[in-house]
Amino acid sequence: MDPTTGIAIAVSVAALAGFGAGWGLKPDAAVKALEAQTAAIETLNKGNAHLVERVTETALIAEEKEASIAAKLTDVPPQCLEELGGHPLSVECAWAWCVRTGSSDRQRCESAALTTAMIEQWSCVEEVPP
Numbered sequence: 183m184d185p186t187t188g189i190a191i192a193v194s195v196a197a198l199a200g201f202g203a204g205w206g207l208k209p210d211a212a213v214k215a216l217e218a219q220t221a222a223i224e225t226l227n228k229g230n231a232h233l234v235e236r237v238t239e240t241a242l243i244a245e246e247k248e249a250s251i252a253a254k255l256t257d258v259p260p261q262c263l264e265e266l267g268g269h270p271l272s273v274e275c276a277w278a279w280c281v282r283t284g285s286s287d288r289q290r291c292e293s294a295a296l297t298t299a300m301i302e303q304w305s306c307v308e309e310v311p312p
Contacts, residue, residue, distance in 0.1 A: 251265075259275065259278035259279060259282055260278075261274040261275045261277070261278040262275035262278065262279070273296060273299045273300050273303055274300065276296055277296040277297065277300060280292070280296055
């Protein structure tokens, strides 16, 4: 073999070996994909943490409302609360207070007049002409 051919072959082999070594050591596309996936997972985790905070806040607000309504119901009859469709000056409210607290010295509800007023209010009596 001719020394020039040997040198050419040696240079070609060295060049191919260097190219192969460089190819093998180049940054892998999988590394970039894993980095992008890690970034996406971190973003999702931040979003989930924010969602958990918002849901917790909403649950606490709902719990406070329920506690407020429960406190009102133990203090005042539902017939007297406008939030529940009642009215503090209605006959139903007066009757509920009478039943709840008692209106006589014996703590008995003497609600005959209130009951009569409620019956008159809720009755559907139509006057028929003679």
